[in-house]
Amino acid sequence: MNDFKGQTLSWQIVNGAIELSLHREACNEIGSLTLEELEEFVSALPALANDAHALIIHSTLKAGFSAGADLRELFQRSQGMDKDAALQGVRSFLQRIHAVMNTIDALPLTTIAAVHGVTFGGGFELALVCDLIIADRMARFCFPELRLGLIPGFGGIPRLKRDLGNAVVRDLLLTGRSFNVMKAQQTGLVSQIAAEGEALRVARATASQAGKFDKQTASAAKKFVKPIPYEELKREIDIFCDLYSRPAVEEGLRKFVENEGVQPYLP
Amino acid sequence: MAAPTIDHTLDEVLNLAASHFKVPREKLTPDADFFKTLGIDSLQALDLLTRLEQHFRIELPDYELQGVSDFRTLANRIQSRL
Numbered sequence: 001m002n003d004f005k006g007q008t009l010s011w012q013i014v015n016g017a018i019e020l021s022l023h024r025e026a027c028n029e030i031g032s033l034t035l036e037e038l039e040e041f042v043s044a045l046p047a048l049a050n051d052a053h054a055l056i057i058h059s060t061l062k063a064g065f066s067a068g069a070d071l072r073e074l075f076q077r078s079q080g081m082d083k084d085a086a087l088q089g090v091r092s093f094l095q096r097i098h099a100v101m102n103t104i105d106a107l108p109l110t111t112i113a114a115v116h117g118v119t120f121g122g123g124f125e126l127a128l129v130c131d132l133i134i135a136d137r138m139a140r141f142c143f144p145e146l147r148l149g150l151i152p153g154f155g156g157i158p159r160l161k162r163d164l165g166n167a168v169v170r171d172l173l174l175t176g177r178s179f180n181v182m183k184a185q186q187t188g189l190v191s192q193i194a195a196e197g198e199a200l201r202v203a204r205a206t207a208s209q210a211g212k213f214d215k216q217t218a219s220a221a222k223k224f225v226k227p228i229p230y231e232e233l234k235r236e237i238d239i240f241c242d243l244y245s246r247p248a249v250e251e252g253l254r255k256f257v258e259n260e261g262v263q264p265y266l267p
Numbered sequence: 268m269a270a271p272t273i274d275h276t277l278d279e280v281l282n283l284a285a286s287h288f289k290v291p292r293e294k295l296t297p298d299a300d301f302f303k304t305l306g307i308d309s310l311q312a313l314d315l316l317t318r319l320e321q322h323f324r325i326e327l328p329d330y331e332l333q334g335v336s337d338f339r340t341l342a343n344r345i346q347s348r349l
Binding site: 027063064118137138140142175177178180181182 | 313316328
């Protein structure tokens, strides 16, 4: 299937690049439906990859690339079922999203996240699976999970550790603060900065450049410089689940979900 | 180069907020609640923070804005980074 239009995302091939567009209001929160459609995308990838040399992931929503995991769904998951069943559901969700992320991470194409605005939590983790992050000058990156008593669960820490220095990883994780695009480029997270509203255009130009090289060589080069930290990724799921089973997390999620104030995205 | 005065910083914050959120400058006063006066939520506040960081060429961790809702305190936080 060379193109698809779903409820949360769509894809098509444009000039030899697969463009995966996220469009779930309010800000591409990743819940069960997004996961199902991401799984459909990953199933279609082997065929798509035959006709393409690059993948671009971007958002069509003004608010940003993605605000991360759907916390309302995560909270509701813990309601009305016993703790063990809720925990099993969370573990299963994480294993499935890890399978999606690992497949995109290892894809033998050049992959680019074209981000703008909010690129938080699970959205940041989705960007981190890509080979390159091209960011609009208004993008902000953040791992707010510790505020809820959790760690990032979609592979964020192992991939951050793979790609960046420890000081940056600890700063992002342990303060829960957001980085602007200048800081993100300074620390090696972002490879190119685009003007406001121009990230997708810059990503397309970059994908077109990547398409000039022999596909097999590019794939071998990528495999050489981008090992996938499978063991740490598995450990991340275990740590997340240990933390999730504590009552403090349910309270943290409840507080976020029931917060009608104007500041839920500020630490 | 000497850092600008706090009055100058405050003035620039008010000008930038008025211009970006299309609110008449005269409606913005130093002690006004910027969430209410500008009619913004936390996502838009992050947008304002990013624009201020770019304008003043500073890095202002967002946890320093926790509980801050008036322009004067916001300008003071910025001033401490200039």
